[in-house]
Amino acid sequence: MSQFVIVKNLTKKYGELTAVDNLSFDVDKNEIFGFLGPNGAGKSTTLSVLTTLSDLNKGDIEVGGYHIHKDKMKIKQLIGMVPQDIAVYENLSALENVKFFASLYGFRGKKLTGAAKEALEFVGLSDRLNMKPKQMSGGMKRRLNIACGIAHEPQLIVMDEPTVGVDAQSREHILNSIRTLRERGATVIYTSHYMNEVEEICDRIAIIDRGQMVACGTKAELVSLVTDVQSVYIETKLSVAFEGAEIKKKLKTLPNVKAVVTEENTVRIDISIEQNSITRILEQFLAFGMPIINIKTEVPNLDTMFLTLTGHELR
Numbered sequence: 456m457s458q459f460v461i462v463k464n465l466t467k468k469y470g471e472l473t474a475v476d477n478l479s480f481d482v483d484k485n486e487i488f489g490f491l492g493p494n495g496a497g498k499s500t501t502l503s504v505l506t507t508l509s510d511l512n513k514g515d516i517e518v519g520g521y522h523i524h525k526d527k528m529k530i531k532q533l534i535g536m537v538p539q540d541i542a543v544y545e546n547l548s549a550l551e552n553v554k555f556f557a558s559l560y561g562f563r564g565k566k567l568t569g570a571a572k573e574a575l576e577f578v579g580l581s582d583r584l585n586m587k588p589k590q591m592s593g594g595m596k597r598r599l600n601i602a603c604g605i606a607h608e609p610q611l612i613v614m615d616e617p618t619v620g621v622d623a624q625s626r627e628h629i630l631n632s633i634r635t636l637r638e639r640g641a642t643v644i645y646t647s648h649y650m651n652e653v654e655e656i657c658d659r660i661a662i663i664d665r666g667q668m669v670a671c672g673t674k675a676e677l678v679s680l681v682t683d684v685q686s687v688y689i690e691t692k693l694s695v696a697f698e699g700a701e702i703k704k705k706l707k708t709l710p711n712v713k714a715v716v717t718e719e720n721t722v723r724i725d726i727s728i729e730q731n732s733i734t735r736i737l738e739q740f741l742a743f744g745m746p747i748i749n750i751k752t753e754v755p756n757l758d759t760m761f762l763t764l765t766g767h768e769l770r
C-alpha cells in the first residue's frame with residue numbers, strides 16, 4: 456500500500472517548550488490512522504503543522520507526494536481539517552457556513568451549493584440548512600464542524616476529537632460517516648480520547664506522550680507489546696469449582712494454556728494470543744458433557760497498554 460503521509464523527525468517548539476519532539480510516522484493511502492495520547496501530548500500541534508496551519512522547527516512532512524517546505528499550498532488543497540475547537544460562524548446558517556469553507560477551495564456556483572448540501576446531508580443535518588449554530592445543540596454543531604471540513608472532498612481528512620460532547624447516536628453517525636469517507640477513497644487521521652472509538656475505527660494507532668512516539672501499530676500489535684495473554688471466560692451450567700476438577704486438570708495440560716481459574720460457574724482460561732487455542736478448549740467442555748452458557752474473551756485494552764508503556768494513565 457502506498458504511503459499518503461510521511462512525517463519525518465518532526466519537531467515543533469513553542470518558545471522553550473518542545474511540544475512535538477522528533478516525531479516520525481506514516482499513513483497509508485485510504486487508511487484510518489488514529490492518534491492517541493493524554494492532554495498536552497502534542498496531538499493537536501502535530502495536526503496543525505501537518506495541515507500547514509503552523510510552521511515546524513525541524514523535520515519534513517510529505518502529503519500526497521508534496522513536500523511541506525516546497526509545496527505548502529498544494530498540501531493545503533489536499534486536506535480537510537476538522538478542528539478540536541469548533542470553528543463555525545455563529546451568524547451564518549449551516550448551509551452558508553459550509554459554502555464559505557468550500558469556497559476557500561475554489562468551489563463556486565452550483566458546484567458549491569451541491570457540495571455543501573451533500574456534506575450537510577452526510578452529517579445528518581440536511582433538515583437544518585437554514586439553522587444558525589447558536590440555535591444548534593452541541594452535537595449538531597460538532598456535525599456542522601465536520602461538514603465544513605469535508606465539503607471540498609479532500610483526499611486527506613484530519614479530525615481532531617470530532618466526537619467530544621456528542622451523544623451516543625451522533626457519535627455513531629460520525630463514526631459511520633468516517634467509514635463512508637474512507638470507502639469513497641479518503642485517507643483519515645483521527646484523534647480521540649475515547650479508546651473504544653479509536654479501537655473500533657482505526658486501522659493503526661500511534662500513541663504519543665510528551666511529544667514523542669511511544670508505539671505505533673494495529674491494536675493487536677500494540678497489545679502484543681505488553682502481553683501475549685488473552686483470557687477466555689466460559690460460563691457453564693454446572694458448578695465448575697465442584698464438578699470441574701477433572702476438566703480443570705485436562706485444560707491445564709493443553710498447549711498454550713497458561714492458567715485455569717474457576718469461580719462459581721465460570722472458568723477463566725488464560726491462553727497465548729499468538730497461538731489461539733479456543734477451539735481445543737471448547738472441545739474439552741463438550742467431551743466432559745459440560746454445557747456452555749456463555750463465552751467471553753478479553754484482551755488488555757489500550758488503557759492498560761498505555762499505562763504499561765508510559766507508567767501513567769491516558770487521562
Ligand SMILES: Nc1ncnc2c1ncn2[C@@H]1O[C@H](COP(=O)(O)OP(=O)(O)OP(=O)(O)O)[C@@H](O)[C@H]1O
Nearest residue numbers: 469472474492493494495496497498499500501539
Ligand atoms: N499556541 C500555543 N502556544 C504555546 N504552547 C502551546 C500552544 N499550543 C499548544 N501548546 C502546548 O503544547 C503542548 C501540546 O499541546 P497540544 O494542544 O498539541 O496537545 P494535545 O495532545 O492536543 O492535548 P489535548 O488532548 O488536551 O487536546 C502543551 O504543553 C500545550 O500547552
Ligand SMILES: [Mg+2]
Nearest residue numbers: 498499500539
Ligand atoms: Mg488537542
